[in-house]
Amino acid sequence: MTQPVLKVENLTTSFRVDGTLSPVVSGVSFEIAPRETLAIVGESGSGKSVTALSIMRLVGGDDGARLDGRILLGGRDLLTLSERDMQAVRGAEVAMIFQEPMTSLNPIMTVGEQLSEAILNHRRVSRREARAEAISLLNKVRIPAAASRYADYPHQMSGGMRQRVMIAMALACRPKLLIADEPTTALDVTVQAQILDLIKALQDEEGMGVLFITHDMGVVAEIADRTVVMYRGEMIEAGDTPTLFAAPREPYTRALLAAVPRLGSMSGEPLPRRFPLVDPVTGETRPAPETRATVDRTVPPVLDVQNLTTRFDVKGGFPRRVTGRVHAVENVSFQLHAGETLSIVGESGCGKSTAGRSILRMVEPAAGSVVTGDVDILTVGPQMLRRQRRDMQMIFQDPFASLDPRLPVGAAIAEPMLVHGVGTAKARAARVTELLERVGLSPAMAERFPHEFSGGQRQRICIARALALRPRFIIADESVSALDVSIKAQVVNLLIDLQEEMGLAFLFISHDMAVVERISHRVAVMYLGEIVEIGPRASVFENPQHPYTQRLIAAVPVPDPARRRMRRPVSDEEIGSPMRPPDHVAPTRTYRQVSPGHLVQEWDEAWQQGGVRHAA
Structure with a gap:
């Protein structure tokens, strides 16, 4: 039987909050074989990215976090290594691609210099050899005119190109395991398809195991051999991808799959259609009501x-x-x-x-x-x-960037009415209450600040603000x-x-x-x-x-x-x-x-x- 590239046993990651260790990832176990792709899925806050950072030992130690369990890479427990030994592992044996390549690349160094630096840090080669290898890697990740792009800075490349550079950097030392943390979430569909196709091809060539972290179930279906579903820091379901998609056991997994927009599902539908919603606790499906309104094109357009x-x-x-x-x-x-x-x-x-x-x-x-x-x-x-x-x-x-962090959300919703001189203070307060209820939030939330809400709640607040002036x-x-x-x-x-x-x-x-x-x-x-x-x-x-x-x-x-x-x-x-x-x-x-x-x-x-x- 083939030895797994990575074996995680009962991983628990805890962060110190007010002097007390609180687990954010609890009892996670899985393994990845060579040339296998394991996807970890779940919504924001489920613990999937913390799991990846824990494997890389990028949490723990000085930041007050604690790691328990075992993380075996080729039979060696990474949690027992010194920080110096772990630095030798990162990049050489385990590499990671992050979601936003622009924040992962140094803006004042050319992409070629950054690639060469990664090679020089882990391999005994000359600068000339590192440059040649860097250009070869840029060619491997299908960057046109790689030799001339060696001297480009990150800002001179598109998002897709920058993500390819990050993949080239991750592959620079031929790692046994590649961790890809939401590498395609912010990319256009065509660039996303290129990156997924590229990862598949390179995996076949290099024999890597891939840990793919995402909340996009369409991407999971395309790339993953097996899938782990996480919810509130725990692994609630795992199995081979076709079985998990065909017969999910857990209500939360069924809720995730029900919410996936499927291209072609609207065939024969004349009007927009709401998504059916599944309760993540009970698994109960609430059918979407039919869309009733039609568009009258005989009247002047708005x-x-x-x-x-x-x-x-x-x-x-x-x-x-x-x-x-x-x-x-x-x-x-x-x-x-x-x-x-x-x-x-x-x-x-x-x-x-x-x-x-x-x-x-x-x-x-x-x-x-x-x-x-x-x-x-x-x-x-x-x-x-x-x-x-x-x-x-x-x-x-980005709803967080759209809201003033110093203003309570009620004041943010009322601001357009205040700027345009609409209504009295009492009328504006009543309108804020009405709008919060309309977008599915409690009027009592008006006194809270943006950082106290989830991303979805913040977007609902932005919708309420957009509706304020009718x-x-x-x-x-x-x-x-x-x-x-x-x-x-x-x-x-x-x-x-x-x-x-x-x-x-x-x-x-x-x-x-x-x-x-x-x-x-x-x-x-x-x-x-x-x-x-x-x-x-x-x-x-x-x-x-x-x-x-x-x-x-x-x-x-x-x-x-x-x-x-x-x-x-x-x-x-x-x-x-x-x-x-x-x-x-x-x-x-x-x-x-x-x-x-x-x-x-x-x-x-x-x-x-x-x-x-x-x-x-």
Whole structure:
């Protein structure tokens, strides 16, 4: 029988709180064989990342934490090693990839220098040999023109490229075990697919065991041989992935799986649909009510965007002059009706968030019109713009960064009413109570501060604040992307509830295609600042026409373990650059109608070859 790469026995990690040790991970046991992938899943706070940090001995000692149990790597107990011996193990025998590569890389060192440093620290090679090995590793993780990218700094690379550098660094000393802690959570679906495919390929080549930590059950189904489910610091269920998905024993596991958005589950559904919710304690399923509201397109839209264009000057040289322009949004047009959700999808850098900010004039567009209530937002002065903003609000991706940490949440919700002089103090307090109840929170929570809430609760507070002025439409910019699956399902259901009851229109900006399919009436696909396909949700998802739309949909992880060993055709190329020369004139685009309301931009043959070149 093959000896496991890693064997964890009864691991307990305790942190000192007010002088008393309190366990945050209790009695966790598992093992990982060579070339095997074990996934640890659970929501934020379940203890999965603490388990990984404990294996690396990155908690314990001076920080007041205590580790008990055994962590056997090749038969050697890591908990018995000195710190000096453990430093030799980290990187050489066990390597770790963290969730956010930008915070893991040194911003003042080139990526090549950082790779070479990792090699020099653990292997007896010259600097020239370390450089050659670093370039070889960059090639292995499929970074184009690796030799020239050696001298790039982290900020010069996209998120996907930076994550590849982190993988190259982790592989620098050919470790026996790779720990990947949420390595794809913040990445676009196409980049996520590239990273997952890369990890699979490198695992086969190097014979590594992989410990994969995530809350994305679709990713688990694609990559994991076995799965461990954690809840409140304890391992509540474990088994091979196909069995666990087909017949989960624990209510919490069933709740996690029920909350997973599955691409294609909306086939034949004419309207958005709420998620069914499963009680994590009892396992009882609460069926989602049918969506009742329909969109009346015979009345004027609440938002009419025509030829919206936003560009950013890039200056250089001396004297500083415009050397280029970023064409962030180029000739974007669409309408949004009351009670409708139009989703804008695309990869990072495609211009979807800039389009949302341009509509609210948080950035100044270069051209176009944004009409709401017979007023063109782009032509009015500051006072009129301020009045118009009562009708339009925004929900941002990071709810913690969106809330003032010094303000109680009740004051944060009341602030828009105070700024616009709406109501008396008593009326505002009553409105805060009403809004907290409406988003599923207790009015007694109004006096608490943001740090006292979970991520899902903070996002509900941001939704309540956005509703304070009774807007006509809300721009939700990646508003559920950072949330756990069950919390994501609850927030999506809340948005659909609010839309039905209040006739709200949503511009839903996201790269999560499965959630978009669930919540949308219509979908617009953006690439390099332009809409390349737009139409009813069913038409776009069930009959995608543009190669870029097809690429996005094909990259979505499917929560079906039967597909685990399948290798999908994934493009290694990145999204192109929206940078253009100062004198560049954007070409006129033509669109053909596929079906009623379904338009697709004409493209040239280059799209069929790579999918990342600019359309014709």
